[in-house]
Amino acid sequence: MNRPVFFISDSTGITAETLGSSLLTQFEHMEFEHHVVPYVDTVEKAQLAVEKINRAADNSRLQPIIFDTLVNQDIRDVIATSDGLIIDVLGTFLNKLEMALGEKPSSTVGRLKNADRDAKYKHRIDAVNFALDNDDGARINRYDKAELILIGVSRSGKTPTCLYIAMQNGIFVANYPLTEDDLEDLRLPKALAPHRERLFGLTIEAERLAAIRSERRPDSRYASLRQCEDEVRQAEALFMRFGIPYLDTTHASVEEIATRILVDTGLRGQRR
Amino acid sequence: MNRPVFFISDSTGITAETLGSSLLTQFEHMEFEHHVVPYVDTVEKAQLAVEKINRAADNSRLQPIIFDTLVNQDIRDVIATSDGLIIDVLGTFLNKLEMALGEKPSSTVGRLKNADRDAKYKHRIDAVNFALDNDDGARINRYDKAELILIGVSRSGKTPTCLYIAMQNGIFVANYPLTEDDLEDLRLPKALAPHRERLFGLTIEAERLAAIRSERRPDSRYASLRQCEDEVRQAEALFMRFGIPYLDTTHASVEEIATRILVDTGLRGQRR
Numbered sequence: 001m002n003r004p005v006f007f008i009s010d011s012t013g014i015t016a017e018t019l020g021s022s023l024l025t026q027f028e029h030m031e032f033e034h035h036v037v038p039y040v041d042t043v044e045k046a047q048l049a050v051e052k053i054n055r056a057a058d059n060s061r062l063q064p065i066i067f068d069t070l071v072n073q074d075i076r077d078v079i080a081t082s083d084g085l086i087i088d089v090l091g092t093f094l095n096k097l098e099m100a101l102g103e104k105p106s107s108t109v110g111r112l113k114n115a116d117r118d119a120k121y122k123h124r125i126d127a128v129n130f131a132l133d134n135d136d137g138a139r140i141n142r143y144d145k146a147e148l149i150l151i152g153v154s155r156s157g158k159t160p161t162c163l164y165i166a167m168q169n170g171i172f173v174a175n176y177p178l179t180e181d182d183l184e185d186l187r188l189p190k191a192l193a194p195h196r197e198r199l200f201g202l203t204i205e206a207e208r209l210a211a212i213r214s215e216r217r218p219d220s221r222y223a224s225l226r227q228c229e230d231e232v233r234q235a236e237a238l239f240m241r242f243g244i245p246y247l248d249t250t251h252a253s254v255e256e257i258a259t260r261i262l263v264d265t266g267l268r269g270q271r272r
Numbered sequence: 273m274n275r276p277v278f279f280i281s282d283s284t285g286i287t288a289e290t291l292g293s294s295l296l297t298q299f300e301h302m303e304f305e306h307h308v309v310p311y312v313d314t315v316e317k318a319q320l321a322v323e324k325i326n327r328a329a330d331n332s333r334l335q336p337i338i339f340d341t342l343v344n345q346d347i348r349d350v351i352a353t354s355d356g357l358i359i360d361v362l363g364t365f366l367n368k369l370e371m372a373l374g375e376k377p378s379s380t381v382g383r384l385k386n387a388d389r390d391a392k393y394k395h396r397i398d399a400v401n402f403a404l405d406n407d408d409g410a411r412i413n414r415y416d417k418a419e420l421i422l423i424g425v426s427r428s429g430k431t432p433t434c435l436y437i438a439m440q441n442g443i444f445v446a447n448y449p450l451t452e453d454d455l456e457d458l459r460l461p462k463a464l465a466p467h468r469e470r471l472f473g474l475t476i477e478a479e480r481l482a483a484i485r486s487e488r489r490p491d492s493r494y495a496s497l498r499q500c501e502d503e504v505r506q507a508e509a510l511f512m513r514f515g516i517p518y519l520d521t522t523h524a525s526v527e528e529i530a531t532r533i534l535v536d537t538g539l540r541g542q543r544r
Contacts, residue, residue, distance in 0.1 A: 003373070012531040015294045022287045022341065023365055026377035036540055038531045065372065069294065085372050093295055093359050100337065100357050101275070105298035121525055128432050160400050163435055167526070253393055254439070259284040259310045268308055 002033040004056035004064040006084060008049055010072065013038040016089050020067035023087075033060075040070065046078035053082040120170060127166035127173070134174035135159055143195050146174040148265060151192065152202035153178050153231040154222075155212045157249040157257060161202070164254045171267055183234035188242055200261055201239040201246030206232045208250045274305040276328035276336040278356060280321055282343065285310040288361050292339035295359075305332075312342065318350035325354040392442060399438035399445070406446035407431055415467050418446040420537060423464065424474035425450050425503040426494075427484045429521040429529060433474070436526045443539055455506035460514055472533055473511040473518030478504045480522045 005024065007016040013036050024032055035056065037049050053064050064084035070076050071090065080086060094105045134142055136159070143149055148171060150158045158175035165173050182189045192199060206229040213223035221227055239246040245264055249257050262268030277296065279288040285308045296304055307328065309321050325336050336356035342348050343362065352358065366377045406414055408431070415421060420443060422430045430447040437445050454461045464471060478501040485495035493499055511518040517536055521529050534540030 012527050014527060014531075015290050018287050018290045019361065023362060023369060026343075026362070026366060027369070027373055027375050028378045029375060030373060036531075036535070038535060063372065065369070071298075085368075087365050087368065089291065090295060090298070092364060094298060096357075096359065097295060097299070097337070100335065101299055101302060103299050103301055106300050117525075125432055125526070128435065132431070159404070160397055160439070163400065164439060167432070167436060167439065254397070255284050255286060259286075259308075263308070263310060 001060040001062060002031040003062045004035060004053075004060050005032045006035045006037055006049070006053055006056075006064055006066045006068075008037045008040055008066060008068040008070060008079060010041045010070055010075065011038065013069070016067040016069045019089055020065075020087070023067075024065075032065075040075060040079075041072075043074055043078055046075045050078060050082040053079075053084045057083040124167060124170040127170045128163065130172045131162040131166040131174070135162065137176045137191070143174055143176075143191065145172055146195070146198060147171050148173045148200060148261070148267060149192065149195055149198050150175040150200055150202055150261075151178055151244070152204075152246075153183075153209070153228075153235050155209060155216070156202040156204045156235075157254070158202055160254045161249075161257050161261070165258045165262065168258070169262065169268060171262070178231070178235050178238070180231070183231060183238065186234065186238055186241060188238070196242065196244070199242075199244045200265060201235065201244045202249050202257070203232060203236050203239070203246055204248060205250040273332040273334060274303040275334045276307060276325075276332050277304045278307045278309055278321070278325055278328075278336055278338045278340075280309045280312050280338060280340040280342060280351060282313045282347065283310065283341070285341070288339040288341045291361055292337075292359070295339075296337075304337075312347060312351075313344075315346055315350055318342075318347045322350060322354040325351075325356045329355040396439060396442040399442045400435065402444045403434040403438040403446070407434065409448045409463070415446055415448075415463065417444055418467070418470060419443050420445045420472060420533070420539060421464065421467055421470050422447040422472055422474055422533075423450055423516070424476075424518075425455075425481070425500075425507050427481060427488070428474040428476045428507075429526070430474055432526045433521075433529050433533070437530045437534065440530070441534065441540060443534070450503070450507050450510070452503070455503060455510065458506065458510055458513060460510070468514065468516070471514075471516045472537060473507065473516045474521050474529070475504060475508050475511070475518055476520060477522040 005020065007013045007020055009016050017036060040046050040049055053066065056064050066084040066086045067089055068079060068086060069089045070079065098105060134146065150162055150173060152158050154177050162173045162175050165171050176192060206225060209228040209232060210223055210225045217223050247260055277292065279285045279292055281288050289308060312318055312321055325338065328336050338356040338358045339361055340351060340358060341361050342351065370377060406418065422434060422445060424430050426449050434445040434447050437443050448464060478497060481500040481504060482495055482497045489495050519532055
């Protein structure tokens, strides 16, 4: 049996799930069954959650682990009656922070001040729309509004990276696909030339690129190893010639690619 | 002065930043300056981080707060020499989990077993590509592959929600925009009829919708309050007539919308 794990929150449960999952992956020989229980914001919902936890305990005959970010004490008290082991994700650290900061935590549901949150949120959604509008070289005349322009050959990972950065960091990112025409004469495409200092290159191993392209267009010249090798070699030559920073996406997740780009470019390493 | 806060990790820093930010928003009257320091995976990089922390302490004359998810003890020892207050995000809970689970944590960098991670990751990127290919009713013939189809009027929040769900949860989500033609006769569009049980509706307050549309096309009929009111009323009538679950996105973030949809549909509440 897999051990049941519950992520319980009065909000989305993302914080509890992010931390809890990181912790559990440290236990390599165990298997877990995840249950996300968000929006537990009343005593009644907490009682339903307790029933779920106890049922999972009975079924698995293993004590469930509960990661919770609940702040309301009445709700916490209900969860405490369950058969699970509670890991109090926020409370554990709040005392220490209270002492260091000399202020009592607010113990209210919700994260950011409203106006602040709304402005930041609008910016993130605007960034997602910008990424979509400026995907794949679609509207080259808006590159002046981009904080960052990812360039690379087709299927090197530009689009998912752009969307992730826009969604998570609210940064305006465009992307431009380097085509054979661009690559042949080793010149920077005209549309990109004025924005050289905001360019960041993505590259990828030719074998991996061929595999990805083959899923889209099997047995095509586009997906052939030979073609992929040529394009990748030329793209890297272009990056080096123009001093464009670049990274290899072959073995990296979109989170890792985004983190490296934002730190390298200084767009994330430090912010308010 | 704002108090400096550091998120230090041997990986992307996402776990440290997610938890740390949640904690700090409990201190409403304080202002913080965030510094993300990812990929601290050598003693040398740890020493650079310590210099950064101590410089921030000197400049602000406030003790920095450090949230870290470092697992290597040598690296932790270096960070411990800094002037900051350390919140050990993972270590704090590992002992408790070790006792409950009866297994020692692995203390290695990295999260998921490799093969597992690669398969899950590929699925997420496939889901992002699926969302892009099936955005805005683009290729209605692939709805049979969709686990979920979001429907709603133009600018009700379908696209960002689809992309977020695909990216974070690896779920195949398509979306279909309800047009005036669809809405007029209160019938389910033909393309959607065979997939009724996978439909989920998004609605939005007409005033907010008019504001969002006005940014795109100012002073248009499309953005007029009258038009928005008509479309929203008809869309909600359609949802109710066909028993399609729906939610109001007006005051919700994309994380909140996604969480509610996935719990309501059972796509996230419980999973392995």
